[in-house]
Amino acid sequence: MTPILSVVVPIYNVEPYIGECLESLAAQTLEDIEVILVDDGSLDASARVAREFAARDPRFVLFDQPNQGPGPARNAGIRRARGTYLAFADSDDVVPPKAYELLVESLRESGSDFACGGVLRLTEGELAVSSMHEKAFRRPARGAHIRERRSLIRDRTVWNKVYRQDFWRKHELEFPAGIYEDVPLSMRAHVLATGVDVLPDIVYHWRKREEGESSITQRRMELPNLAERLAAIRAVRAFLSEQEPELADAFDGVVLEKDLLFLFQALEYAEDDEIGPLLELSQEWLAGLSPVALGEVASLRRLELHLLGRGLVEELRVVRRFRRDSVDGTPIVPHEIGWYGDYPYFRDRTLQIPDAVFEASDEVKLLATVHECGWTGSRFEVRGEVALHRVAREPNRIGMWLTDGERRVPLEVRRTGGQGVSVEIDPAMLEEGGPSWRLHARVELCGLVVKTCFRDAEAQKVWRLSVPGWSRTSMDIAQ
Incomplete structure (x- = not known):
């Protein structure tokens, strides 16, 4: 059967x-x-x-x-x-x-x-x-x-x-x-x-595996293993170029995120006589990657790729150790006209690494979280935190406002220490608006501005403003 x-x-x-x-x-x-x-x-x-x-x-x-x-x-x-x-x-x-x-x-x-x-x-x-x-x-x-x-x-x-x-x-x-x-x-x-x-x-x-013979994936830092991985990647790229070329950049993005990691690890622990062949192989890997995918990598990976491309193995090892030690996320700092990764060699001009290698403006995120919402008399109070992810310094200024798709209602922000913020909303401010409102935040640090909307990553919770004779207005506020 x-x-x-x-x-x-x-x-x-x-x-x-x-x-x-x-x-x-x-x-x-x-x-x-x-x-x-x-x-x-x-x-x-x-x-x-x-x-x-x-x-x-x-x-x-x-x-x-x-x-x-x-x-x-x-x-x-x-x-x-x-x-x-x-x-x-x-x-x-x-x-x-x-x-x-x-x-x-x-x-x-x-x-x-x-x-x-x-x-x-x-x-x-x-x-x-x-x-x-x-x-x-x-x-x-x-x-x-x-x-x-x-x-x-x-x-x-x-x-x-x-x-x-x-x-x-x-x-x-x-x-x-x-x-x-x-x-x-x-x-x-x-x-x-x-x-x-x-x-x-x-x-x-x-x-x-914890015992016995290591699996193939656990021997992934060995030179023959890395060469086989490159051969598999090339086979996929050739197929995608012929059958589905619009996927090639996305595939290269995963290669840069995942596969290249094993080449970095191999160079970290390589003996002196292994470095030359590994660098030769790395050039083959980099040559096959699309400029689009290379242009979209995060700043720290961009620095690793820059050092790899120049054959600066000792400096690459320093950056790899820095990545592992940055348990709370690699830091970003405001610098001149943009945001930059505060990584090894950022302030060291001896290697002549271009500032563009460290540029991290796309990685700066404003995290806005609501901890409590409720009525205090006739006003609706929102208490929470506003912080820049991976940026250690507190913002110079914080602005918050409500929108309903057409109107923009500014709010007075009270700083409550550290990253804490509090705003009070007078329902009269929202008359003739709605039917729903969203809460936004804006921070400024050293003249650089980042904006966001208060959202809940898991689920949106809607708080109703229960005002006598006026109950159709709501606010999308995360808690």
Whole structure:
């Protein structure tokens, strides 16, 4: 009888973890599955553990092959897959019990080509957010496409998904050889799909190994590993340039945010004889990135890239240590005609780093928070804080006002110490206005101005101004 879902699991030297992985697959609430285990020439007892598990559960079957890498191992499993749907799991990871039920049910209802879901990082038995996946799975969607939902450019793994088998075969999808086989295939599938379901549910626990042989991703600072990563990135860029060129800049942005980090880390800890080859590789990486993506990086990353481009490794190491030590966020200061990152070498002219490298005006944010709202006699009082994120100095001036889309009503601001502010609103000021009002703030520091609207990042709370004979006016004020 044909199973609903085929799960392909490549295996290579994962003896400490494979048991937990297989148990998680056996415990899936979607029971009509087949699990195709492909031992890729393991040198430890992984194959024995898998064989014993398959002997107990007829849904599991084990195949052996000489070591060829995870991509060819997955391809070998796919050729044996009989299910209507297709999924992948790495043999050191864990799949939550309802993962495949949720993904398959979504595809049954939507008709999309594949469904994907959220990921947590599993480290020493503790689960934490996967920074690589978090932004892509904040909001659910049915029938989405990476062209419109650009955050999916971050979804570069195959094991947090269920694919339709006919979609896979129609486009002749196949994993390339090499250790970063996920990235080219994932991006290719996203572009070729007519519709993708995005689930905010956690469907995969991605392990960081604590013992045994390190995983490929944990050897990511090694020169051959970095070269393979660059090859995968180039493969994606070539595909996007041909099929979906408008996504290339967004993909490069993720490369600058995530992938380049491993090159920085390698240079931080490299021995003297390793620095030359790493710098040569870095020039290849930088040469392939789009000017648009390079122009949009944050100021601290811009400084790191500047130092990398000039081969200033010791200075780069100083900046990397500074980044790690800045637990409250890297500081920004007003300087002459703009805002600049107060980073190492900002005031040191010996290196002749242009001021533009440190320019951070787009990163300055005014944080406005309401702590209390309420009536004090006939007036409505709002008490809260106004602060510049990453700017240590207090504003010289703070202004606040209300708007209803047409009118602007200034308010008298009382400073209550530090970043505290308080305003009193006379309802008579709002007559003939409305039906709703928004509270705004403006700060000035050294002649530089930043503005914002009071908002609640999680939910908007509306406070009604209950005035006799006049009850239709409201204010969008966060608390």
